[in-house]
Amino acid sequence: MSGQVLVVDHLAVSVAGQQVVEDVSFTVPATGITAVLGRNGVGKTSTLKGVLGLYQRTGEVTLAGERIDALPTHKVVQRGIGYVPEDREVFARLTVSENLALAERQGSATRERREMVDRLFPDLVQRRDQMAGTLSGGQQQMVALARVLLNDNLLLLVDEPTKGLAPLIVEQVIEALRLASATVPILLVEQNLDVVRRLAGDAVVIAGGRVVHTGSASDLLSDELLTQRLLGVHAESGEVRP
Numbered sequence: 719m720s721g722q723v724l725v726v727d728h729l730a731v732s733v734a735g736q737q738v739v740e741d742v743s744f745t746v747p748a749t750g751i752t753a754v755l756g757r758n759g760v761g762k763t764s765t766l767k768g769v770l771g772l773y774q775r776t777g778e779v780t781l782a783g784e785r786i787d788a789l790p791t792h793k794v795v796q797r798g799i800g801y802v803p804e805d806r807e808v809f810a811r812l813t814v815s816e817n818l819a820l821a822e823r824q825g826s827a828t829r830e831r832r833e834m835v836d837r838l839f840p841d842l843v844q845r846r847d848q849m850a851g852t853l854s855g856g857q858q859q860m861v862a863l864a865r866v867l868l869n870d871n872l873l874l875l876v877d878e879p880t881k882g883l884a885p886l887i888v889e890q891v892i893e894a895l896r897l898a899s900a901t902v903p904i905l906l907v908e909q910n911l912d913v914v915r916r917l918a919g920d921a922v923v924i925a926g927g928r929v930v931h932t933g934s935a936s937d938l939l940s941d942e943l944l945t946q947r948l949l950g951v952h953a954e955s956g957e958v959r960p
């Protein structure tokens with residue numbers, strides 16, 4: 719396989735008849751974490767949903783060398799894209815182990831994968847009989863990540879995993895993402911630039927429905943003027959602003 723797991727070429731995305739992503743092109747390397755950055759409402763989430771086919775899209779999307787842009791969402795997922803949505807979305811009134819059991823795709827989860835997930839998230843092993851709704855935000859994020867790691871994915875799309883979490887919990891999520899990214903490449907939407915600096919190899923910046931910058935995340939974030947211009951924030955001061 720080439721060095722890219724995902725190639726997005728001239729993707730346009732519409733929701734409720736309105737175009738929310740105009741023309742987005744970028745590639746995702748087959749290893750590590752690639753960050754999608756941009757001010758609020760520029761279309762980061764819609765880009766992920768366009769790749770998944772949840773929103774109507776045009777353009778070319780190629781996963782591991784095969785076009786997936788004409789496929790319905792369930793086929794995209796079967797080809798090997800795991801999605802961790804914003805706000806985690808665990809089944810609150812089911813236990814941790816029930817949440818995980820429901821995520822296992824037929825023929826994909828193996829004993830080795832279950833053991834790997836148990837090794838990555840020992841906290842979840844201890845809490846397997848706890849209702850997911852009573853977990854902390856960070857633990858819920860671990861459930862959400864564990865669910866996609868149970869399956870044999872080529873790529874994970876992870877949307878704002880640290881949103882609304884306390885700093886200590888953010889540290890746990892960073893560690894979980896770091897461990898997860900050693901097993902599968904991740905396309906990460908993230909507003910917290912400290913998290914991006916610590917995790918991401920590459921960054922894709924969206925503005926006005928288009929990609930306005932691609933390149934090394936650390937090069938971008940070490941360039942004060944560029945970060946300020948593209949994201950409206952000084953690199954060392956944390957969150958991307960509207």
Ligand SMILES: Nc1ncnc2c1ncn2[C@@H]1O[C@H](COP(=O)(O)OP(=O)(O)OP(=O)(O)O)[C@@H](O)[C@H]1O
Binds near residue numbers: 734738756757759762
């Ligand atoms: N389901 C929807 N119905 C109507 N409009 C939508 C819907 N989803 C997204 N939009 C609109 O599309 C635009 C892009 O939204 P999107 O959530 O993709 O941006 P974002 O960059 O992820 O923003 P944020 O950082 O706030 O999560 C926004 O103007 C938003 O209001």
